[in-house]
Amino acid sequence: MSDYRDPLESADDRIVAGRAADGDAAAFAVLVRRYTPMMRAYARRILSGTADVDDVVQDAFITAWGQLPKLDDLGRVKSWLMRITSRKAIDRIRATRPRADLEGIDPPAPDVSAPARQAEARAGVAALSDALQELPGSQRECWVLREIGGYTYEEIAEELGIPLATVRGLLARARKDIIVRMEDWR
Known part of the structure; x- marks a missing residue:
């Protein structure tokens, strides 16, 4: 049995995010392992414990993978991931909110000319x-x-x-x- 530990696991966020921004999938996997529990807990609070939590976190990581090279301060990757999670959770709430079909409704205009x-x-x-x-x-x-x-x-x-x-x-x-x-x- 080997005692080898990946040095990325204990590396600073700035280093891990920098490597991930350069396309290193292993570094991005470290970010996923590091922040998934926190992002799930945060999404669960916003979504009131719905089954959509994992989907929201997954969507947040997909967005993060594509946008990470644009992040200005890689040391703030944690708060950036939390903002993405928040937006994705709110988008999910908006998408599931019932909407009234106003297509068939034709309210009469007020009779201001009377x-x-x-x-x-x-x-x-x-x-x-x-x-x-x-x-x-x-x-x-x-x-x-x-x-x-x-x-x-x-x-x-x-x-x-x-x-x-x-x-x-x-x-x-x-x-x-x-x-x-x-x-x-x-």
Whole structure:
């Protein structure tokens, strides 16, 4: 009986991964033996102990074998393998998630052109217009630039030549006032 031990078995991850990246299948086998238990445990946690654990780990190693030459820091092969395992497990969950067939469903479009809906929309716009007219000018300017113009707070401050904190305060007061005035339209 021989006491020979493969030096790769005790070698640093960087060395083993480097040899595997160069196409050494024996070195890759060392990585497989070294990290399979950890990857299986990790996949089992993500997949809640399903039978797909071994398939996920195998898929992760297949991906790793093809991508290993692209790994920048070979010393981080362990965390890299765990990320691959995580992605493969999540992909497996996504693949088995039930999906509704939306092909046969044709929901009716909302009838926005109905006279009652148009009248309601016009009344809402008129109420908002009235609420805006009752705001002080600086609040109205800030509100219109933000909510209608889509300006950022910084852009409003620059446009109106006022401090950013003032913009925030004016907008807060304007929004509060409009919410109170538009209460009936909620």
